[in-house]
Amino acid sequence: MLLVLPFTGAVAQRVLSGTVTELATGSPMPGVCLAVKESVSIGTVTDEQGRYKLVFPDDKTYTVEVSYVGYNTVKYRATANVKKHEFVMTEDVKMLETVVVTATRTPKTLKDVPLVTRVIDAAEFRTADVNDVQDLLQTELPGIEFSYSMNQQTSLNMQGFGGNSVLFLVDGEKLAGETLDNIDYSRLTLNDVQRVEIVKGAASSLYGSNAVGGVVNLISREASEPWTLNLSGRWGMHNDWRTGANLSFNHKGFTSVTNLQYTSCDPIELKNDGDFGTIYGNRTINAKQRFSFTGSRFKITARAGYFFRERDSQETVHDRYRDFSGGLKGSYDIDEDNSIQMSYTFDQYDKSNFTLQNRLDVRTYSNVQHTLRTVYNHNFGKKAVLIAGGDYMRDYLMSYQFAENEPHIQHTADAFAQIDYNPVKKLGIVAGLRYDYYSEARLHHLSPKLAVMYRPGEFTLRTSYANGFRAPTLKEMYMNFDMANVFMIYGNKNLKPENSHNFNLAAEYSHNSYNVTVMGFYNLVDNRITTVWNKELNGMMYDNMSRMSIAGVDCSASANWDFGLKARLSYVYTYEKIHGSDINTSSTRPHSATLRIEYGKQWKHYGLTAALTGRYLSKVTCDEYVSLTDLTQTEKVTYPGYTLWKLSLSQRLGKGLNLTTAVDNLFNYIPEYYYSNSPATTGTTFSVGLSIDVEKYFKK
Numbered sequence: 233m234l235l236v237l238p239f240t241g242a243v244a245q246r247v248l249s250g251t252v253t254e255l256a257t258g259s260p261m262p263g264v265c266l267a268v269k270e271s272v273s274i275g276t277v278t279d280e281q282g283r284y285k286l287v288f289p290d291d292k293t294y295t296v297e298v299s300y301v302g303y304n305t306v307k308y309r310a311t312a313n314v315k316k317h318e319f320v321m322t323e324d325v326k327m328l329e330t331v332v333v334t335a336t337r338t339p340k341t342l343k344d345v346p347l348v349t350r351v352i353d354a355a356e357f358r359t360a361d362v363n364d365v366q367d368l369l370q371t372e373l374p375g376i377e378f379s380y381s382m383n384q385q386t387s388l389n390m391q392g393f394g395g396n397s398v399l400f401l402v403d404g405e406k407l408a409g410e411t412l413d414n415i416d417y418s419r420l421t422l423n424d425v426q427r428v429e430i431v432k433g434a435a436s437s438l439y440g441s442n443a444v445g446g447v448v449n450l451i452s453r454e455a456s457e458p459w460t461l462n463l464s465g466r467w468g469m470h471n472d473w474r475t476g477a478n479l480s481f482n483h484k485g486f487t488s489v490t491n492l493q494y495t496s497c498d499p500i501e502l503k504n505d506g507d508f509g510t511i512y513g514n515r516t517i518n519a520k521q522r523f524s525f526t527g528s529r530f531k532i533t534a535r536a537g538y539f540f541r542e543r544d545s546q547e548t549v550h551d552r553y554r555d556f557s558g559g560l561k562g563s564y565d566i567d568e569d570n571s572i573q574m575s576y577t578f579d580q581y582d583k584s585n586f587t588l589q590n591r592l593d594v595r596t597y598s599n600v601q602h603t604l605r606t607v608y609n610h611n612f613g614k615k616a617v618l619i620a621g622g623d624y625m626r627d628y629l630m631s632y633q634f635a636e637n638e639p640h641i642q643h644t645a646d647a648f649a650q651i652d653y654n655p656v657k658k659l660g661i662v663a664g665l666r667y668d669y670y671s672e673a674r675l676h677h678l679s680p681k682l683a684v685m686y687r688p689g690e691f692t693l694r695t696s697y698a699n700g701f702r703a704p705t706l707k708e709m710y711m712n713f714d715m716a717n718v719f720m721i722y723g724n725k726n727l728k729p730e731n732s733h734n735f736n737l738a739a740e741y742s743h744n745s746y747n748v749t750v751m752g753f754y755n756l757v758d759n760r761i762t763t764v765w766n767k768e769l770n771g772m773m774y775d776n777m778s779r780m781s782i783a784g785v786d787c788s789a790s791a792n793w794d795f796g797l798k799a800r801l802s803y804v805y806t807y808e809k810i811h812g813s814d815i816n817t818s819s820t821r822p823h824s825a826t827l828r829i830e831y832g833k834q835w836k837h838y839g840l841t842a843a844l845t846g847r848y849l850s851k852v853t854c855d856e857y858v859s860l861t862d863l864t865q866t867e868k869v870t871y872p873g874y875t876l877w878k879l880s881l882s883q884r885l886g887k888g889l890n891l892t893t894a895v896d897n898l899f900n901y902i903p904e905y906y907y908s909n910s911p912a913t914t915g916t917t918f919s920v921g922l923s924i925d926v927e928k929y930f931k932k
Contacts, residue, residue: 245287245288245289245290246287246288246290246291246312246315247285247286247287247288247315248285248286248288248296248310248314248315248316248317249283249284249285249286249315249316250283250284250316250317250318250319251278251281251282251283251284251318251319252264252266252278252282252284252298252318252319252320252321253282253318253319253320253321253834254303254320254321254834255320255321255322255796255832255833255834255839255841258834258839258884259282259928260278260280260281260282260283261278261282261300261321262278262279262280262281262282263277263278263300264277264278264282264284264298264299264300264319264321265277265298265299265300266278266284266286266296266297266298267296267297267299268286268288268294268295268296268297269294269295269296269297270292270294270295271294274286274287274288274289274294281931286310288310291312292312293309293310293311293312294309294310295307295308295309295310296308296309296310298319298321300321301329302329302330303321303322304321304322304745304792304794306319306320306321306794318835318836320796320834322792322794322796322798322832329341329342329343330342330351330353330427332345332349332351332429333404333429333449333451334349334401334404334429334430334431334447334449335347335349335429335431335435336438336619336650336652336662337404337438337607337619337650338609338617338619338652340652343687343692343742344654344660344685345685346660346661346662346683346684346685346694346696347431347433347662347683347694347696347736348431348432348694348736348738348740348749348751348786349429349430349431350372350373350429350430350432351427351428351429351430352368352372352427352428352430353426353427354422354425354426354427354453356372357372357422357425357428358882358892359830359832359841359843359880359882359892360372360828360843360845360878360880361466361878361880361882361892361894361919361921362422363421363422363474363495364417364418364420364421364422365400365417365420365421365422365428365448365450366378366386366417366418366420368422368428369428369430369448370847371826371828371845371847371878372826372828372845373430373802373826374786374802374803374804374824374825374826374847374848375390375391375784375786375804375806375824376388376389376390376391376824377389377821377824377849377909378417379819379908379909379910380507380508380908380909380912381412381414381908382412383545384508384511384512384543384545385411385412385414386411386414386417387412387413387414387908388414388417389818389819389820390432390445390446391432391445391753391782391784391786391804391806391820392445392755392782392806392808392818392820393444393445393446393782394413394414394445395410395412395413395414395415396410396413396414396442396702396705397442397443397444397445397700397702397730398442398443398444398445398446398447398448399435399439399442399443399446399447399448400415400417400420400447400448400449400450401439401447401448401449401450402420402449402450402452403449403450403451403452404449405559405575405577405579405603406442406577406579406601406603407419407579407581408555408557408579408580408581408599408600408601409553409555409579409581409582409583409597409599410599410705410707411583416539416541416553416555416581418514418516418541419518419539419555420450421476421493421518422450423464423476423478423491423493424452424453424478424489424491424520425450425451425452425453426451426452426453426454427451428448428449428450428451429447429448429449429451430446430447430448430449431446431447431449432445432446432753432786433445433446433696433698433700433734433736433753433755434446434679434681434698434699434700434732434733434734434755435447435681435698435700436666436668436679436698436699436700436701437648437650437664437665437666437679437680437681437698437699438648438650438664438666438681440623440644440646440666440668440679440701441668441670441701441702441703441729442702443700444700444701444702444730444732444757445700445755452489452522453478453480453489454487454489455480455481455482455487455488455489456482457480457482457927458481458482458483459479459480459481459482459927460478460479460480460925460926460927461477461478461479461480461925461926461927462476462477462478462923462924462925462926463476463477463923463924463926464476464477464921464922464923464924465921465922465923466892466919466920466921466922467919467920467921468917468918468919468920469917469918469919470497470498470500470917471496471497471498472495472496472497472498472919473494473495473496473497474493474494474495474921475493475494475495476491476492476493476494477490477491477492477493478490478491478492485525485526485527486523486524486525487522487523487524487525487526488521488522488523489520489521489522490520490521491518491519491520491521492518492519492520493516493517493518493519494515494516494517494518495514495515495516496513496514496515496516497513497514497515498513499511499512499513499544500513500912500914501914502906502912502914503902503914503915504902504903504904504905504906505905505906506903506905506906506907506910507906507907507908508906509906511912512543512544512545513543513544514541514542514543514544515541515542516539516540516541516542517538517539517540517541518537518538518539518540519537519538519539520535520536520537521535521536521537522534522535523535529564529565530562530563530564530565531562531563532560532561532562533559533560533561533562534558534559534560534561535557535558535559536557536558537555537556537557537558538554538555538556538557539553539554539555539557540552540553540554541553541554542586547588548587548588548589549585549586549587549588550585550586550588551583551584551585551586552583552584552585552586552593553581553582553583553584554581554582554583554584555579555580555581555582556578556579556580557577557578557579557580558577558578559575559576559577559578560575560576561573561574561575561576562574562575568611569610569611569612570608570609570610570611571608571609572606572607572608572609573605573606573607573608573609573621574604574605574606574607575603575604575605576602576603576604576605577601577602577603577605578600578601578602578603579600579601580598580599580600580601581597581598581599582595582597582598582599583595583596583597583598584596584597596631596632596637597630597631597632598628598629598630598631598639599627599628599629599630600626600627600628600629601625601626601627601628602625602626603623603624603625604623604624604625605621605622605623605624606621606622607619607620607621608620608621614654615653615654615655616651616652616653616654617651617652618649618650618651618652619648619649619650619652620647620648620649620650621647621648622645622646622647622648623644623645623646624643624644624645625643625644625645626641626642626643627641627642627643627644627706628640628641629641629642629706629707631707631711632713633707633711633712633713633721634710634711634712634713635710635712638710640672640706640709640710641672642670642671642672642673642706643670643671644668644669644670644671644703645668645669646666646667646668646669647666647667648664648665648666648667649664649665649666650662650663650664650665650681651663651664658686658687658688659684659685659686659687660684660685660686661682661683661684661685662681662682662683662684663680663681663682663683664680664681664682665678665679665680665681666678666679667679668701668703670703672706672709673703673704673709673727673729675703675704675729677701677703677729678699679698679699679700679701680697680698680699681696681697681698681699682696682697682698683695683696683697683698684696690741690742690743691739691740691741692739692740692741692742693738693739693740694736694737694738694739694740694751695736695737695738696734696735696736697733697734697735698734698736699731699732699733699734700730700731700732700733700734701729701730701731701732702729702730702761703729704724704727704728704729704761704774707723708723708724708727708761708774709723709724709725709727709774710723710725711723711774715772719770719771719772720769720770720771720772721763721771721772721773721774722766722769722771722772722773722774723773723774724773724774724775727761727774727775727776728759728776729759730757730758730759730760730761730776731757731758731759732755732756732757732758733755733756734753734754734755735753735754735755736751736752736753737751737752738750738751738752739751745791745792745793745794746789746790746791747788747789747790747791748787748788748789748790749786749787749788749789750785750786750787751785751786751787752783752784752785752786753782753783753784753785753786754781754782754783755781755782755783756779756780756781757779757780757781757782758779758780759776759777760776760777760780761774761775761776761777762774762775762777762814763775764777764814777810777812777814778810778811778812778813778814779810779811779812780808780809780810780811781808781809781811782806782807782808782820783806783807784804784805784806784807785803785804785805786802786803786804787802787803787804788800788801788802788803789801789802796831796832796833797829797830797831798828798829798830798831798832799827799828799829799830800826800827800828801825801826801827802825802826802827803823803824803825804823804824804825805822805823806820806821806822806824807822808820815855815866816854816855817854817855817856817857817866818854819852819854819871819909820852821849821850821851821852821871821873822850822852823848823849823850823873824847824848824849824850825847825848826845826846826847826848827844827845827846827847828843828844828845828846829843829844829845830842830843830844834884837885837886838883838884838885838886839883839884840881840882840883840884841881841882841883842879842880842881842882843879843880843881843882844877844878844879845877845878845880846875846876846877846878847875847876847877848873848874848875849873849874849875850873851870851871851872851873852870852871852873852909853868853869853870853871854868854869854871855867855868855869856868856869871907871909871910872903872904872910874901874903874910874911875899875901876896876897876901876911876913877897877898877899878894878895878896878897878898879894879895879898880892880893880894880895881893881894887925887928887929887931888924888925888926888927888928888929889922889923889924889925890922890923890924890925891920891921891922892920892921892922892923893918893919893920893921894918894919894920894921895916895917895918896916896917896918896919897913897915897916897917898916899916900915900916901913902914902915
């Protein structure tokens, strides 16, 4: 009996083995925890190839729980007859455990951020088949519309705020250059981006001017594998090409990330009459390089970038845009409670006219920004974090819109402090204050902020007040521009800064795979800067307008089921009112909504993800000038509403080959008349893309 008993126990043991992979990419997931509900002594963690092995003591049925931060927990009933099982992890649609940095400027999980923050990760914009941040934001977020301004320059409207009031950042750094109050959005490509963080509402207490309406921050992808190489290409109708390459290395604390991308598109002839009949053809080149070295208590990052864009705006003259950027950042952990970060960034954005006949390239615009920053962090145990810092920027601008192209220089400096306090687990309080100084505008400004979050059970309540401001730019102070020999546009040195009071109240409910968020917002904006007709000068002049209020409701509901289906519905209602006699030329659409339905299934050698996205924008009526020669008269113009749908199919073939096909404008929407605020669609279009992760073919 003594001999038989051990033998019997050994026979009763059984093994369950397999791999754990990610649904979106099919990649193996190391470090995933597998636990057994019925026994705390049974469990394991996947290795570098995502493999696992569980040893059960008998033939009973056990419940295996597979968990990883940022992903939905998978439960599986392991019966005696099953020896092998492949687990597939899906990202948590709520992404509550995702670490974000934009809302508080310190790393914080999404569920603990006191301000409503939307995160869009790389898996979402890969399956949605979007080209750049402009496509991504319109597809995923209601209340955002990109349209055309004069000469087909891109213009942003985000819930009543224009491009000069929404701050776009790349890894927390500002971008130089603008056209008609908007940055060059084509610079913001996505093939090297890990996630995009969006915070709506005033954020001037952390980011200063231009953050009146919100912040959009693109976070670059870090190199985590020994080496990776991704090659990609995409072709769409109108000979729309996008090709790119990403190369990264990671060895003993040293990382290198190289990104290259080229795009081109032929001119597009529109189907019906409109304010314009042809969309200009264009070409872009974007190259980025980032190095970093991480030690036991420090990290140093260096980056450089080059951007080039050419538009076929005329038969004989093309518009050219160039950008040169670079930076050096260092962070040091003094001890476990104190750290410091210092950085220098450089950004130069130029415009030029290129004459085809004599190949002459004449620079007409140059914006050069040098920025120094220091940030200090101190932890008061586990309950409070203090962040304090300051910036200095030298802003140089030479423009064809200035008298005799005369350049101007402005020096800006700021100091800010913020305390993040969690007295109890369910309560979080963030209070901040920032001081800004602008030399040319002779401006001093204080921006306070207070946000409170309370989380009783599965509910999260958030409320906040934030002061926002926008300083007058060098262009708005010194412009002296002849508008096509029709009238002049003059700057104004006596402009007051825009000032806003932003109030938010939000409620969020999360339960298992479901999430619902409802947020009400109210903005009271004073001294918004715009151009008005000046009778004495007989031209347009920058001036401050009457008080304005922007209010509304922002709602979203999402679900993520274990069998691979995801859904997200978002809706925004926006109401604008001017408390005075000023003309309201804003084209903010009162109703907008987005819908995304995605289904994915992964097998060992094949994966399939289908995504249907829809976007609805209601009609809007606004004031519009009757003619360029009489800017005292306006008329009501109604831009029609529209709905656009897109279906994309992403397939993983083998280890690292990914094929994406897409059908855009499914229901063939074509505007009867092409306004600047109408989508420039010519009917249903098709595209196909192919990418290959080369390193996966060298892994065992």
